[in-house]
Amino acid sequence: MSALTEILADWMPGQRWFGSKGREWAGVTEEGFFLDQSDPALSVHRVRVSYTDGATETYLVPLSWRNAPAEELSSAFVGAVPSASGSNYAYDAMRDRDATVPWLTHLVAASTVGPMHFHPAGVAYIPEGVPGDIISGEQSNTSLVYGESAILKLFRRLEPGLNPDVEIHDALRQADNQHIAPLLGHIEIDEPGQEPSTVAMLQTFVANASDGWRLATSSVRDLYAEADLHADEVGGDFAGESERLGEATASVHTDLARVLPTETADRDWYTAVAEQMGARLEAALAIVPGLTEHAEALRALYAAVATTDEPVVRQRVHGDLHLGQVLRTTTGWIVLDFEGEPARPLASRRELDTPLRDVAGMLRSFDYASRHMLVEQPEDQQRAYRAHEWAERNREAFCAGYSAASGITLSSESALLRAFEADKAVYECVYEARNRPNWLMIPLSSLSRLTAGD
Template sequence: MSAALTDLLREWMPHQRWFGGKGREWADVTEEGFLLDQAHPVLSVHRVRVTYSDGASETYLVPLSWRDHPAEELSSAFIGPVQSADRETYAYDAMRDRDATCPWLIHLVNASTIGPMHFHPAGVTYIPEGLPGDILSTEQSNTSLVYGQEAIFKLFRRLEPGLNPDVEIHDALRKTENPHIAPLLGHIEIDDPDPSVEPATVAMLQTFVPNASDGWRLATASVRDLYAEGDLHADEVGGDFAADSERLGAATASVHADMAKVLPTEPADPAWFAALAAQMAARLEAAIGVVGQLAEYAEGLRAIYAAVADSAEDVIRQRVHGDLHLGQVLRTATGWIVLDFEGEPARPLAARRELDSPMRDVAGMLRSFDYAARHMLVEQPEDPQRAYRAQEWAERNRTAFCAGYSAASGTEACGDSPLLRAFEADKAVYECVYEARNRPHWLIIPLQSLARLTAVG
C-alpha cells in the first residue's frame, strides 16, 4: 500500500492550504503511518516527509480515514483509492470526515498512548468526549476542528521537534487565570523515529469561544462606516473602533505581564540590540532584491536599524506572541481574547521560542491598524479624501491601542522608541515581499507606511 499511498499524497498535498512547499520541486516523498482507531471509518495517522530538489525537507502530519466504499458526501475530502492484496479501500482527509473526528478527544480523555503518539489532558474536568468536530475553513498553516460550542482542536500540520509555543505558553498561562486567553484543555505529541530527537507537538485542544467577533472584521467594518460618512470624522461615526482598540491594548499588556511572570525573562544587552539590528538590515537587503521599490527607502531604513544597534533602551526580554495582528484576537461580551501563540509558522520553532521585546507584538498590531485602514484604498488609490480618512482612522486607533497598553502596563509603550519604530519598519519590509509575491495590488500599503516611517526624524 505504501507506494500507492505516497503517489496519492504527492498529487494531493500541493493543493492543500496548509502545505508550505507550494511551487518547490519534489525530489522524494516517504510516509510512515499507524492506526489510531479501528472503528468505522478506520483512522490512520501518517508522517509524510517531503524532500525537495534543493536538499531541504519537511515533515507533515496527515490523518486519513478509510472506507470500503466511496462516500459521495465526502467528495471534497477524497484523496484516492488504494489497492491492497485482496480489495480496494478509499482514503479521505480525516479532518474533513466528521465520523473520524471523535477519537482525538476520546484518547485525550483517556490520556492514551497509541503507537508513537501520546495524549496529554491538561488536568481539566471536562473534555467534550463523543462530539464530532466541524472543520474551520479559514486557516492557512494548520487545521482546526470545532466540537460543538465546547472546544476547538488545532492540528499542527508541519512537524518540528520540540514543544509548540502555542501549547507551552497556554499551559504556562493556565495558572495565572488570565481572562484574555482561551484555556488549554490538552495537547498531543508524537515521538520522533530517532529517539535522540525531541517529540513534536501534533495538536492542542482549547476551550472554544462562542459568540465572538474577529478583530479584523470588526476593524474593517468600522473603516467602511467611516468611508460611508463623507462629512464626519473618525470619532463622530457610529462604528468608531477606538474604545475597542484601547481595551485591546490593555488586554495585550495584561497577557504580556502574565507571560513575564510564568516564563523566563532577562535584560537585553548591547549584543542583543546589535544582533537584532544586523538581522533587520540583512532582511532589508534580501527584500530589495525582490521588491525594487524598497531601494527608495533603504537609506532611511538603515538609519532606523542603526539607531537600534546603538540603543540604550531599558528592555526586558521575555516570551511574546510573535505574530500579533487583528486576525489573532476575538472580541467577546466580556473583553478581548488573544489567540495563536505559535508565532510566525514559517520561522523555525527554536526561533519562535526565543526571548524578545513585547514591542514586537505592539508593532505587529500597529501595522494591522494600518492595513485595516488602507486595504480598501487599493481599489481607489488616487482618492485623496479616502486616503486622508484612512490615515485619520489609523492614527486614532493606533493612539488608542497605545493608550490602553500604556495605562495597563505602566510604561510609555508608544513613545519615541527606536526599537518600536524598527520593529514596525522591519514588519513593513516583510509585508512588501509578501504582497509582491501574493497580492501585488496591495504593495502600496506597506510602501506608504515605509514612506511615513522613514520621513520621521
C-alpha cells in the same frame, strides 16, 4: 515507493496547509499507524519530504478508510489503495466527521497509541463522543470545532519540541489570565533521538465572538460613509476597543513575564536585531524595487537600534500579533494563536524577544485595516486622509491602553518601536509584491511615514 506514498505525494501539494508549493521534491517517505480501527478506520501518517536544495519537512496526515467510495466525501478523497478484497478508499480524516471522534476519546483517556501520547490538561470538561466540524480558510494548520465547547488545532508541519501555542497557553492558564481561551489538552508524537513533536492542542471554543479585523474594518467603512464627520464622531468609532485591546495585550505580556523566563537584553542582542533587519531589507530590495527610495532612511533607522539605550527585558511574546489573531467577546478581548510565525523554525519561535515586536505587529494591522479599501480607489485623497486619521486615532488608543495597563510608556519617538514597525512593513512589501501587487501601496505608504519620522 508504496501505493499510499505515491498517492500522498500527488495529493499533498494541492492542500492549503502544504507550505512548500512549487518546491522541487527529491524524495518522499511515509510511516503510519492506526489510531482507531472502527468504521471508518482512522490512521495517522508522518510524511517526510526531502527537497533538491537539501531541506526536509515532515507533515502529519490523518486518513479515514472506507471499503467503498463515499460520495458525500468526494471533496476529501485522497486516493484508492489496492487490497486483497478490492480497494480501500482513503479520505482526509479531518473532513470526515465520522473519523473525528477518536481524537477527544483518546484525550479524555490520556491514551498512548503507538508513538502518540494524549495529555489532557485536567481542568475542564472535554466533549467526548461528539464529532468535529472543520473550519475552512486556515492556512498552515487544520482545526475542528466540537459542538460549541472545544476546538482542536492539528499542527500539520511537525518539528521536535513543544509548540509555543501549547507552551504559552498552558503558562497563561496557570496565571489565570482572562484574555485567552483555556488549554484543555495537547497531543505529542515521539521522534527517535529527539524531543516529541506537538501534534495538536485542544482549547475551549470561544462562541459568539467577533473577529478583530472584521470589527475594525467595519468601523473604517462607517467612517468612509460619513464624509463630513471625523473618526471620533462616527457611531462606529473603534478607539475604545483599541484601548481595551492594548490593555489585554499588556496583561498577556505581563503574565508571560511573570511565569516564564525573562532576560535583560545586552548590547549583542541590539546589534543582532539591527543586523537581522538590515539583512531582510537587502533581500527585499531585490524583490521590491519600490523600496529603493526608502532604503537609505531604513538603514539609518536600523542602525539606530544597534546604539539605542532603550531598556529591553526579553521575554516570551506572541510573535505574530495582528487584528486577525484577536476575538471580541461580551466580556473582553481574547488573544489567539501563540504559535508565532509558522514559517520560522520552532526553536526561533521559542526564543525570548521584546514585547515591542507584538506592539509593532498590531500597529501595522491598524494601518492595514484603515487603508485596505484604498486599494480600490488609490487616487481618492479624501479617503486617504480619513484612513490616516482612523489609523492614528486607533494606534494612539492602543498604545494608551497598553501603557496604562503595563506601566511602560509607548512612545512614537522610540527608535526600537519604529524600527520594528518598519521591519514588519518591509516584510509586508515582499508578501504583497509576490501575492497581491495592488496592495503593495499599503506598506509602501507606511514606510514613507515611518522613515519621515511622522
